[in-house]
Amino acid sequence: MTTIADTAGTLDTAGTLDRALALITAGYVFPERTAAIETAIRGHLAAGTYEGLAAPELCAAVTAHLQEACPDKHLRLLYEQEPQPMEEEPEELAEARFESMCVEANFGVQRVERLDGNLGYLDLRLIADPATAAGTFAAAMQLLARTEALILDLRKNIGGLPSGVALWCSYFFPDGETHLNDVYDRKTESTRQYWTSTHLPAPRYLDRPVYVLTSDSTFSGGEELAYNLQATKRATLVGETTRGGAHPTARISVTPHVTVTVPTARSINPVTGTNWEGVGVIPEISVPAGTALETAVEHALRRITAG
Incomplete structure (x- = not known):
């Protein structure tokens, strides 16, 4: 039986890849x-591509080959500097860790501001x-309620939960009747639908322009928020094409220092029938991320002035 090394300096490459492939x-x-x-x-393994690679380099090479295939x-395949437990992490523990991260990040709300021209600005870093x-x-939406246009900055958004995406989207629609997204789960062979919420604790942001800023770092749940608003024609996207990660993912230890991330579900947008x-x-207004805010402000002010 193959033994998988449990130290950072040594690694049974074949055994590690056996387990990672089995999990995938x-x-x-x-x-x-x-x-x-x-x-x-296995073709790369047989050809000696991974021979002599330390764990970090092996993970980088295998990740590139996984995404080529x-x-x-x-x-x-990710290298972890600190040893990780080999037992599958209880869902409650993973949720608690994410919740702690969210609390430290003010639940993703980095900045809320009223810009010149009565434009609202919301910098949202996670969902x-x-x-x-x-x-x-x-609280964020209450502060923005009386602005004439809103700029939602997702350029540094790293993702989060579909339920959070649905709540943010709800503020831009009049009721609970907008179908936003579906998520199919392989393990349960079930599909969960996400709709706008009927009741919200702050005013909805209706009948005014919304601009969403994106970058090539915008990922996962941040992408879903942008995609949902674009697909429903509720917002204009400004910036760069996002990273392209649409699949909810499990993170599983292969060795104490190597983790495999396995997408176990997929998003299905009810408007497009697909995902990102x-x-x-892909934004309607393609500009470098560094100039996206300036560009959105210019467009918003012209739109407001034009009535």
Whole structure:
């Protein structure tokens, strides 16, 4: 039986890849693609591509080859400097860790401001769980309620929960009747629908322009928020094409220092019938991320002036 090394300095490459491939085959949301993934990685292993690589370099190389075989940016092998427990992390612990991160980040709300010309500006860095973050979401939207146009800055948004995306979207629609997104889960073979909320603790932002700023760092849940608002024609996107990660993902230890991330679900937008995986969310107004705010302000002011 293959023994997988448990130190940072040594690694049983073949054993590590055996386990990583087994986890991908068992859990990947597109099971029909796993044979090609396994063929590609085992081909590199047989050719000696990974020979002599230390764990960090091995993870980087395997990640590149995984994404060549299957262009899914959530499909990765990651090196962990600190040893990780080999037991599968209880869902409650993972949720608690994410919640702690959200609290430290003010539930993603980095900055709320009224710009010249009565433009609202919201810098949102992650998408928190509305069960605990709804009050912060509402406080931000209350401060922005009387502006004439809103700029939602997702250029540094790293993602989060679909339920949080749905609540943020709800502020830009008049009721609870807008179907935003579906998420199909392979393990349960079920699909969960996400709709706008009927009741909100702050005023809705209706009948006014919304601009969403994006960058090539905008990822996952941040991309979903941008994509939902674009697909429903509720916002104009300004900036760069996003990273292209649309699949909710499990993070599983392969060794104490190597983790595999396996997409186990996928988003299905009810308007487009697809998602942004591998291609990103493409803005209507394509400009460098560094000038996106200035560009959005110019467009918003012209639109307000034109009536």
